[in-house]
Amino acid sequence: AQKVTQAQTEISVVEKEDVTLDCVYETRDTTYYLFWYKQPPSGELVFLIRRNSFDEQNEISGRYSWNFQKSTSSFNFTITASQVVDSAVYFCALSPPPEYNNDMRFGAGTRLTVKP
Amino acid sequence: DAGVIQSPRHEVTEMGQEVTLRCKPISGHNSLFWYRQTMMRGLELLIYFNNNVPIDDSGMPEDRFSAKMPNASFSTLKIQPSEPRDSAVYFCASRRTGTRLGSSYNEQFFGPGTRLTVL
Numbered sequence: 001a002q003k004v005t006q007a008q009t010e011i012s013v014v015e016k017e018d019v020t021l022d023c024v025y026e027t028r029d030t031t032y033y034l035f036w037y038k039q040p041p042s043g044e045l046v047f048l049i050r051r052n053s054f055d056e057q058n059e060i061s062g063r064y065s066w067n068f069q070k071s072t073s074s075f076n077f078t079i080t081a082s083q084v085v086d087s088a089v090y091f092c093a094l095s096p097p098p099e100y101n102n103d104m105r106f107g108a109g110t111r112l113t114v115k116p
Numbered sequence: 117d118a119g120v121i122q123s124p125r126h127e128v129t130e131m132g133q134e135v136t137l138r139c140k141p142i143s144g145h146n147s148l149f150w151y152r153q154t155m156m157r158g159l160e161l162l163i164y165f166n167n168n169v170p171i172d173d174s175g176m177p178e179d180r181f182s183a184k185m186p187n188a189s190f191s192t193l194k195i196q197p198s199e200p201r202d203s204a205v206y207f208c209a210s211r212r213t214g215t216r217l218g219s220s221y222n223e224q225f226f227g228p229g230t231r232l233t234v235l
Contacts, residue, residue, distance in 0.1 A: 033222050035223060045207060045226035047223050047226075103161070106159040109158065
């Protein structure tokens, strides 16, 4: 069974603070994919990043960085120098390879509020 | 490039009425997904299609829900008859599904959603 846990329901920070959103996953697959999506107040779901289980390199994209650790089954997301526009609900998701099935599981989401 | 297109963006209807939600996937994508998002249950996969063929509809709540994909560029999700508990945001997503691991074939791109309210 696959499961994604985002234990932080809501986080509130002041602009320019760094913030880390936690994601812990469970899977029996040896090959899998992890994702982060952003859902701003406007409601759409925006793809941020995909990570393969065989690639544990951390990734940085501007103020965003992702820390993938298979040893702890975690795929955490850090926003550096947060901005008000970062306010959104962030979802972590887990999927087996698409050629197996399409059972993508989403976490419950973390609502991030960045105050000016 | 145009993203996933959904219509209508908002739908308000009365209990018992038929509701049809529409989706146009990204051109060239061969997988299409319907999700429902509610506060109580989060994001749930309802059904998905590969190459216009329904693969898994185990997430469809009950027989009142049906989905079709008559061609590669169009899909519908129908609720008949609708009930107040069907009120939710319905998302359509598409993906280019390939067979090479490590490729860019795996992420789903979501439409803006349809907010359905059943009174």
